[in-house]
Amino acid sequence: MNEKRYLFLTLKIVLTGILLISILVIYLDPFFHYHKPLASFSYDIENQSYQNPGIVRHFDYDSLICGSSMVELLLPSEFKSILDLQVVKVPYSGGTSKNMNIIVSQAFEHHSDIKNAFWGLDLYALKSDKESLKMDLPEYLYDESYLSDVSYLLNKEVLLKQIPHLLDNSVEKATDFDTAYNWSIEYKNKYSKNSVLSQLNMPLVAERNEIIPANLDGNVVANIQENILPLVSQHPDTKFVFFIPPYSILYWYSDLFSGTFRNSVANMEYAVTELLKYDNVEVFFFPSMIENTSNLYQYMDLMHYSPRIASQIVDCFSTKKYQITAANKDETFQKFIVTTESFDYGVYSSDFVVCQAKEDFSEYLQSLQSKRYIVCLLVNRDLGKLHESEIELLKKNNCLINDYESDKYLIQVIDNCQTVYAESSADPLSKTISYDGLEISFASASTKTSASIMIDSVEYCPEGKLLNLVVYDKELQRVIDSSGLRDDTRLLMKY
């Protein structure tokens, strides 16, 4: 073979390869850079930096949601059913205000007729540098240059990872936008008081640091003035719905503890005041949802709330509950300060036995003997069988009906050490009862994926076990303890 033929053959193979790979990537387009998802494939939407620009360019929508991980559980389907809006969700986990500015600007470039922009306002994002990004964005997906697309077209991660994954997904099921960036299934067992408390690196009842005087953060001003307000003023026909997410009350406690709480409030107040100067702005202040923010069983850490709260947020956009206006702004912030500062955080310090040994089980049951407590109990046969010794112990402590047989399912409510409701059966049980103003729902494994005890629609058994106990304190009017007996270790596990 002569050199010339070698050269042309090599170039021919390379160019053909480039062409074929490019056609494949353009056709399937896992990052939606050229078109919206193909109907015959189920796309996983889980790579925010790479897929968000394609989403805002090519998807059909009239509204969008942006923000941090705080908006990731909001469901487009609920926006449709409650608000009749076709929304797309383009969050950046841990994203900065600059991240939001970039993606919202891109959305307006391609959809000038956006009706609503729902924008989760996180204090940390407002305090970040106005030019900083959470991570470097792949510019080739954000710019308008076709030349830079080569980084997308000739990309082995796209070719050998994203596309095979997409081809594996080619089922009848269409792309599900409710699951986009949604971690609720992955973390469904993590909503519990224990998860939240484990994130709090400070004592619950302690001397607090000196209050730091309220100062306006320069970054907050810069972000509001340069990353947010220009978009609001440039698009007067779009309604901007800003909302401060409902972090758990312990998030604010950590601010209180370090003395920065008043400072945080001052900065939020500045942001809200500036935003409310515009007619096309609505602001919602969800830290006021105290009944939710103070129930740690609806959180997986200090900030991240459950799907139930996410649904309530969408409801509020419709009912205008927790909306903050120029008229009620001062009152709302004042109320929030008073509520947060006067809250009894000691209610989260459990005096209950930490069950690290089998012997602790007995001591734990004894501690339930109080007239203050309503104990909800569920035995789920699908997940194991109570041992005779355990049955004896439970009976001795008035926690089990006398005629219970170990091969049966059981639901039971005990108040003031007396059984007020009990039902056992050889079949799985699923029941909702009303007692003392509470709506208590029980479900055993065969009727649900795992055992479940819900009180007023809040799940208190995130990882249902064979024996589950939920303790409601009538004085504090809240669930103060929840635990499940593990079949393998025979130890009580605290939620």
Added chain:
Amino acid sequence: MPFNSFIFMLGFLPIALWVYFFVCKKSSGNLPNIILLLISLCFYTYTSWMCLLVLIVCAAGNYLFYLWFHLNKSRAQHKIALFMAVTFNVGILGYFKYSNFFIESFNLIFNTNLTINKILLPMGISFFIFQQITFIVDSYKNEIDNFSLIDFFLYSFFFPSISSGPILRYNEMLVQFSDIERKKINYTNMTAGLYLFSLGLAKKVLLAQVFANAVNTGYDDLSSLGTINALIITFAYTFQIYFDFSGYCDMALGIAKMFNIELPANFDSPYQSYTITEFWARWHITLTRFFTNYIYIPLGGSRKGEIRTYINILIIFFISGLWHGANITFIVWGCLHGVAMVITRIFKKQIDNWHPAFKWTVTFSFISFAWIYFRARTLAEAHTIIDRLLRFQFDDINIFIADAFNITEIQFIFDLFHFSLLDICPYLMMILFFLFAFYNVLCTKNNMKIMKEFIPSSKTSIITAIILLWSLVSLTGINTFIYFSF
């Protein structure tokens, strides 16, 4: 503009080749060289026109010094001019590359608080300045034949070598720049150049990058490393730096060859060396040539007695360390090699009697050990690694380090054929990468030799095309972002 970028491979290089040979075909005289110079300036401008300006000022200054040598016949004046020229070049290098290092060191030693300024660092300035010094010294020695301003600037800015060498001598380039035969498209050179370029690209993109990922993973969490993992990242860096730098040089040589220009080889299977002396004869050859001809010999070389020879060697390696980077770690690295060179020289007879396998093991281990200082960002970081190596805590292999070797294409193939080998042995790819790297550096011919024996065929054509395609799709990755890392 890196050679391993889309803009270079799919845009700049093909256009540059076409324009150059089109002009060569249509005209003669100086025009092709002017075009090649413009191409080179465009290449550099892509990085920063401000930096280009700095280098142009530097080259212009050296041209004036050349004129001084050329027009003035006084030997005494020549010496003054030489001193001024070297000071001028070293001054530029010192200002742009070392100012902040010197200020930092001064602050540290004298507990002062001098301000550190943001100074731009022109790409390839270390190579550029050394090359300018060779020109100045050769001018001083009256060894410059047939000077031409265009050729001088082309020699200074020739794009395949400007960013990372090799460090060229004016005369070896001038002959080629002025050779009319080299202005015609030569398919033999074009194919050999393309082949060498693709091999270099593969070394850099497909091998060095993988080792780099493992090394970065290890260095990001040094405190958790035990002896095994410290060893793994130490040897991984040994391979990373070789594949990276020699790959880049292969690409430079390949590109130059496409333009019918032969650049001197910079690597000759250095990890096959039995002694440190041999290593430096095979590693970064043009740098060693520079140090030997332009510093070591003028200092007296080995002509002034043993002690003076040792001192000269230590001076050379101290400068070499400093030249490699503005950090104390590079100086320590250079000094370690200097000391090793001196020891090798003192005990030459005894070392010659060692078993070759033992000699190789000692040499390779020393080189790898010294690279720790080259890679570490601080002395403390280097000492942490050494501490981990010497603790003899034989921990499990860090799964994240091993995972760096589980490259996407292998996972794709395993998934395709439903192999679960990586589940059974997560370290499999790491072992294979190391085995291949050892085999490659010890048992195979280096790319220069492969290129010399290269015969175009359908098989080599397909191999070249696959390597090019594979490297192309490996240039950009996806940062997998595990969401919810709020």
